Amino acid sequence: xxxxxxxxxxxxxxxxxxxxxxxxxxxxxxxxxxxxxxxxxxxxxxxxxxxxxxxxxxxxxxxxxxxxxxxxxxxxxxxxxxxxxxxxxxxxxxxxxxxxxxxxxxxxxxxxxxxxxxxxxxxxxxxxxxxxxxxxxxxxxxxxxxxxxxxxxxxxxxxxxxxxxxxxxxxxxxxxxxxxxxxxxxxxxxxxxxxxxxxxxxxxxxxxxxxxxxxxxxxxxxxxxxxxxxxxxxxxxxxxxxxxxxxxxxxxxxxxxxxxxxxxxxxxxxxxxxxxxxxxxxxxxxxxxxxxxxxxxxxxxxxxxxxxxxxxxxxxxxxxxxxxxxxxxxxxxxxxxxxxxxxxxxxxxxxxxxxxxxxxxxxxxxxxxxxxxxxxxxxxxxxxxxxxxxxxxxxxxxxxxxxxxxxxxxxxxxxxxxxxxxxxxxxxxxxxxxxxxxxxxxxxxxxxxxxxxxxxxxxxxxxxxxxxxxxxxxxxxxxxxxxxxxxxxxxxxxxxxxxxxxxxxxxxxxxxxxxxxxxxxxxxxxxxxxxxxxx
RNA sequence: UGGGCUGUCGCCAAGUGGUUAAGGCAUCGGACUUUGACUCCGACAUCGAUGGUUCGAAUCCAUCCAGCCCAGCCA
Numbered sequence: 355x356x357x358x359x360x361x362x363x364x365x366x367x368x369x370x371x372x373x374x375x376x377x378x379x380x381x382x383x384x385x386x387x388x389x390x391x392x393x394x395x396x397x398x399x400x401x402x403x404x405x406x407x408x409x410x411x412x413x414x415x416x417x418x419x420x421x422x423x424x425x426x427x428x429x430x431x432x433x434x435x436x437x438x439x440x441x442x443x444x445x446x447x448x449x450x451x452x453x454x455x456x457x458x459x460x461x462x463x464x465x466x467x468x469x470x471x472x473x474x475x476x477x478x479x480x481x482x483x484x485x486x487x488x489x490x491x492x493x494x495x496x497x498x499x500x501x502x503x504x505x506x507x508x509x510x511x512x513x514x515x516x517x518x519x520x521x522x523x524x525x526x527x528x529x530x531x532x533x534x535x536x537x538x539x540x541x542x543x544x545x546x547x548x549x550x551x552x553x554x555x556x557x558x559x560x561x562x563x564x565x566x567x568x569x570x571x572x573x574x575x576x577x578x579x580x581x582x583x584x585x586x587x588x589x590x591x592x593x594x595x596x597x598x599x600x601x602x603x604x605x606x607x608x609x610x611x612x613x614x615x616x617x618x619x620x621x622x623x624x625x626x627x628x629x630x631x632x633x634x635x636x637x638x639x640x641x642x643x644x645x646x647x648x649x650x651x652x653x654x655x656x657x658x659x660x661x662x663x664x665x666x667x668x669x670x671x672x673x674x675x676x677x678x679x680x681x682x683x684x685x686x687x688x689x690x691x692x693x694x695x696x697x698x699x700x701x702x703x704x705x706x707x708x709x710x711x712x713x714x715x716x717x718x719x720x721x722x723x724x725x726x727x728x729x730x731x732x733x734x735x736x737x738x739x740x741x742x743x744x745x746x747x748x749x750x751x752x753x754x755x756x757x758x759x760x761x762x763x764x765x766x767x768x769x770x771x772x773x774x775x776x777x778x779x780x781x782x783x784x785x786x787x788x789x790x791x792x793x794x795x796x797x798x799x800x801x802x803x804x805x806x807x808x809x810x811x812x813x814x815x816x817x818x819x820x821x822x823x824x825x826x827x828x829x830x831x832x833x834x835x836x837x838x839x840x841x842x843x844x845x846x847x848x849x850x851x852x853x854x855x856x857x858x859x860x861x862x863x864x865x866x867x868x869x870x871x872x873x874x875x876x877x878x879x880x881x882x883x884x885x886x887x888x889x
Numbered sequence: 890u891g892g893g894c895u896g897u898c899g900c901c902a903a904g905u906g907g908u909u910a911a912g913g914c915a916u917c918g919g920a921c922u923u924u925g926a927c928u929c930c931g932a933c934a935u936c937g938a939u940g941g942u943u944c945g946a947a948u949c950c951a952u953c954c955a956g957c958c959c960a961g962c963c964a
Contacts, residue, residue, distance in 0.1 A: 384963085520962050522962095532892080533960095538962050559964090581957090581959080584893055584959050661912090681926090864926080
């Protein structure tokens, strides 16, 4: 369900009143990190809004700071966005606008709206005042236009070293909004840029560059997160003072935060350094690449994002909501029997070599498969207990009869233990007249469990992912104090032969999980089935 | 404490003066069940607080409380 949202309302109004006849949105990542679920909100919303109103969606890399950015992120980010299916109508780079940005800076200088400041960063910082103290004007604030022009040109020509001079917008040092206290709009950085190489040694700051980028591209609705609300006045100031033809409107929405999940770059880097996760694409992370690796269907992410809408409030959303969307997306997957932690069961009264039982692999009965059955099978270790603990126990126990799904009723008669006393085998008997499909109903079994034939079953590894952090983790604690030591568990398991031949890669491992088949030897859990079982 | 913003059920989130205050997740009952799944029934809030305006307020006003953001030559 798509929530109505205030931005959609604004766009509808702008279209109805004729302010715009075509809208343009954009996703403007800085190529300095990897995308996570939180970014999906911005990407999907910008994309969807544009598409829904017949508009245009741009992908623009906001590459205005060479010392923090790298070309490797550009490819990764594009891959993630493509995966989300949010194809962009145009791809741009802020660095392509550097020339026009300088022209606009010169325009500002000519209008007496910008000046070169010779003071070091610490002095500028001190003069800016604080939250309740107005700032003080720089002694260089009233330089002549000519001098500013000359100085700025010299900055551009590389006559100064890093930090020696900056270009500042002349706004209002007494503004209660810190962003209006003559923000720096150009700084000197003799740094190699991944696209413009060494063509520049001055780079524009966000507050100056971003509004220009939007205006240049004809962005009509510039969406960003709440922390930029304070920047809107300077955003509008730049568009106005630079006399941009196109006037974009910045609109802020709340960030999407996922409860108990990690998306911070710093934190992830720590985890990688500590060897907790392999990389940013670890399936336990909510990075887009991690979710992709885990096998989360893109449609589930879209539904999740749309179900949340575009609020202005900032809360913490539970990952359960995403999981629920994943389940419903995977609901029609073929069913297979996957036995985790196999425990051997010998059916002492079962005659012959075995047989093939034919059943559908899903509820539509479109996918039929043969399930081998014989006197030796495996069931999950967790499905057996020596003594039935209570009436709620709907699995196997000594003297208890259960249904083997798609096969027969069996009753556990005795157990075989090893030297350590661990149960290694169950001796059971079956009743031929309880065969699946015969509608036998003279007795009610104590539940239904699944199994895999011991001889024809296929050994595989089965990996389950759990949250990386313990519940209600206190982020102020050291990392290893809040890590879930069992966030990734790999089990030996057995699957029925059809699990390797049925169309995949998604299956519902009956009574367990929705799983993805990685290859003929490995399966992993995408999301657990819901369960009302409580012990 | 200067400025900006937010506050509706455990978690998200509709609602913009007249509704029995949507929906989803979670939870608790129950039905069904060859998956403790699915599905289906049922339960589950007076809207941060306090005053005020109004015939009538979650929706308007006032005050207060709580939380978030802002003092990078980061974005």
